[in-house]
Amino acid sequence: MNNTIKSGQSDKAEETFSVTEAVKASLKRRHRKELGFRAAGFSAVCFGFVLVFLLLSDITYKAIPAFHQHWIKVDVTFDKAWLGVEDATSTSLATANYRKALRSSLYAAFPEVKTRKQKKRFTKMYSTNAEFTIKDFLIENPDKLGLKQAVWVRADDDVDTYLKDGVEPGKAGGRIDAMQAVWVQTLQQQSRIEKRFNFSFFTSGDSREPELAGVKGAFTGTILTMLVTLILSFPLGVAAALYLEEFAPKNRWTDIIEVNINNLAAVPSIIFGLLGLAVIINLFGLPRSAPLVGGIVLSLMTLPTIIIASRASIKAVPPSIREAALGIGASKMQTAFGHVLPMAMPGILTGTIIGMAQALGETAPLLMIGMVAFIVDVPSTVTDASTVLPVQIYLWADSPERAFLAKTSAAILVLLSFLLVMNVSAAILRRKFEK
C-alpha cells in the first residue's frame, strides 16, 4: 500500500516535472511571441505618427511657394498716343488703352523681340493683370501722363513657377521655353525681378489666373456658411437635448427620436446633399450656391453631433442641483434654464465647436447644392452665390495649372489652421470644465 502511494507520488512529481519542463521549454518561444506582438503594436503606433508627419509635411512643403510671388519691373511710357487719350481727366484715364501702352513699352525695352510669335511669347511672361496694375498706377498719379515710369507688375504664373522650381526650360513639367528662359535671365541680370510676399492670396477672390487667385472669397463664404450653421444648429440642438433629457416622457415617441438621432449621425454626408438639392432647393425654391442653403444642410448634418454632446453634458449635471432648485420652489422650466443649462454649457459649447469643425471640413453635400461654381466676387450676404474653403480646395486641385498645386496646399493650410483654432479652443473649454 505504501508502495503504491509512493509510486503515485513519484508519478505526480514526474508529471509536474514534465509540465514545468514543457513550460520552461516553451517560455522562450512565448516570450519571443510576446516581444513580436509588442513590436507590432508599437510599429502600428509609429506608422500613425509617420502618416501624420507625411501628410502635414507634404502639404506644407507643397504650400510654401504659394506665399511668395515674383514681380517684374517694367519701364512704362505713358505715351498719349499709345493710351489714346488727350488729357489726364479721370474719364479718359478710365477708358485708355493700357494694353497697348504696356506692350509698346515692353517691346521698346527689348528691341530683339521682333516676330509676332516672339512678341506673343514675350507678353505672355507678364500677368494678364499687368495692364490693370499700370492703370491703377496712372489713375493714382495722373501727372505721370506722357512720362516714363518704372512700375512693378506681377509675373505670369509660368514664369513664377519656373523661378521657384528651376525646372529646365522646354522640359516636361516646365511651361516656358528656352527663349523665355533667356529673357527671364536678362530681366534677372537687370535686377528687374523681385520676390515678394503674396498678399493678394489673402485679399482677393478666385481667378482663372493662378497668380491672381486668392482665398478671400472662399474664406468669406465659409464664415457666412458657418454663421448660418451655428445660428440654426446651436439653438435647435440645445433645445432638443434639453427636451430629451429634462422633459421627455419615457414613451415610444422619445424612443423613436433617440434611435433616429443615433442613426442620423451615421448617414453619409452626401445624402444630406441630396436632401438639400431635392427639398431645400427644388421644393422650397431657395437659391442655389448660396451660403444660406449650405448652412441649412450643414446644420442638419451637425445637429446629431450637437444633440448627442449636449445630452451627455446635461446628464452629467448632478441631480442634487435639480432637486435643490425644485425644492425651493422653482418650476421645472426655471430649473432647466436657470440651473441645469448654465452648468452644462461648457460641455455643450465643446460639442458645438466639434460639430462646427466637422461642418467646416465638409465638402460633399455642398457640391450637391451647387457651391462648386466658379465665383470671382467675394460674397457679402448669405444669399449671394459663393463657395467655401474645402470646395475651393477641390476646385483648385482639379485645375491643370501647376501653380494651382501650391495654391491648393496653401488653402489647405488656411483650412487646417482654422480647424486647429477651433479644436484648441474646444480643448481649453473642456479642460476648464473638468476642473
Next chain:
Amino acid sequence: MNSSTLIFVIAFLALFSYWFAMQRAVKIAGGASKVKTLASLPKQFGALTAFWCGLPALFVLLLWTIFETRVVESFLLDYLPEDVGQLPAAQLSLYLNDIKVHAANIQKGELINLDQSNLKMLAANYLVETQNTASWLKSALILLVSAACVIFLVSRFSIQYQARAKMERIVAGLLWACSGVALLTTIGIIFSVIFESIQFFSSVPPWEFLFGTEWSPQIAMRTDQVGGSGAFGAVPLFAGTLLITAIAMVLAIPTGLMIAIYLSQYASQRLRSIAKPMLEVLAGVPTVVYGFFAALTVAPFIRDLGGSMGLSVASESALAAGLVMGIMIIPFISSLSDDAITAVPKTLKEGSLGLGATPSETIKKVLLPAAIPGIVGAILLALSRAIGETMIVVMAAGMAANLTANPLESVTTVTVQIVTLLTGDQEFDSPKTLAAFALGLMLFVTTLALNVIALKVVRKYREQYD
C-alpha cells in the same frame, strides 16, 4: 417688404410687446411697489406676450411664403388667354419664365416703356402688380395678426393671471418641436430619395439597375448621335465601392486594432498623451485634404513605384484611393476598439495574467474574444463610413465604370457617380439625374443597415457585463 425685413420687424415687435406687457402688468398690480401681488413676475407677462406676438406672425409668414408663388401663378394664368393655359407643361413653363424675366426687369426699373402689343410684357406688368399687392397684403396681415394676438392677450391680464405657467407650456412645446427636427430630417431624406428613385425606376427597371453590368449614364440628345445609349447597370459601381472599401479595411483594421491594443495595454502614460492627439489629427483632417493627398501624392507615387517594377498602374488606381481611405478610417477603428477593450472587466485580464499567461496571450485569448462584439461594431461602423465617403474617391478614383478586381486599375464608386451626375446642369426629368437619387437610396439603405446592426451588436455586448 421681403421676408428677411419682415422677420426683423417681427422680432422688433416681439421686443416691444415684451416691454409693453411688462408695463401693463406693473400697472395692473398698482405700481412697482405692489408687483409682489401678481401671480407671476412682470417679465413672465412680457415673455408670454412676446411669444404671442412673434409665433403666430412667423407661422403666417411661413404659410404665406410656401403658397405665395403658386397663388400668384394661378392669378397669372387666369389673366392670360385660355390657349396659353392649355400649352404642354414644358412650353408653359418656358412661357411663364419669359414673363418672369420681364417682370424682374420691370422691378429693377430697367424695362420702363411697355410694348402694349406684346402680351408677355403686359402679363409681366400684371405679375409685378400682383406681386406688389401680395407683398403689401402679407405685411399688413402679419402686422394685424400680431397686433390682434397681443391686444387679445393683454386684455385678459389680471392679478391672478398665470402668465408663467402659460409661457412655460409654450416653451415646452417649442422644445418638443426642436427635438422633432431630427425626425423631420430623416423623413425628408427618405422622401426625397424615394420619390426621385420611384421616378427613375419607372423608366429603368429595378433589376436592370441592380444586376446590370454596364454603366454609362450619358444619354444622347438626339437618337442619331454617337455614344451614350444610357445604360444604368450599377454592378460596376457596387464592385468598385467594395474594392476600394476592402483595400481601406485591409489597411485600417489591423493598424487601428493594433494601435488600440498597444495604447490601452502597453503604452506609457506619456506615449498615450502624445498618441491621442496624433489620432485626433488623423480623424480631424477634412476628407477633401485626404483626397488631395491621395490624388497628388499617393497616386503618382504608386504609379511610379508600379512602373519601376514593370506593372502598369492606372493614374487613378483603386489602390491609392483605398489606402488613403484606410488612413482616414484608422482613428475611427482605433478609438472604438479602444473603448471596447477597456470595457472588458479588469478581473478577466488579471485572472489570465495571474495564471501565468503573457500579456500578449491575455490579449489574444481573453481580452479580444471578450471585446469582439464591440470591435465588430466598430468595424461595421467604419465600413459604413468608408462606403459613404465621397471626397477621397471623387478626387482620387476614376470616372470610368470598370468591372474589375485589380486594385491597380481605375474603378468608380457609387458616391463618385452621385457627384458626377448631380454637379453641373441638371434636369429633373432625365433618368441621368434621377439615377443619382437611386444610387443615393442604395447608399442610404446600406449605411443605415450597417449602422443599425452595429448599434445592436454593441448594445447586446454591453448587457453582458452591466
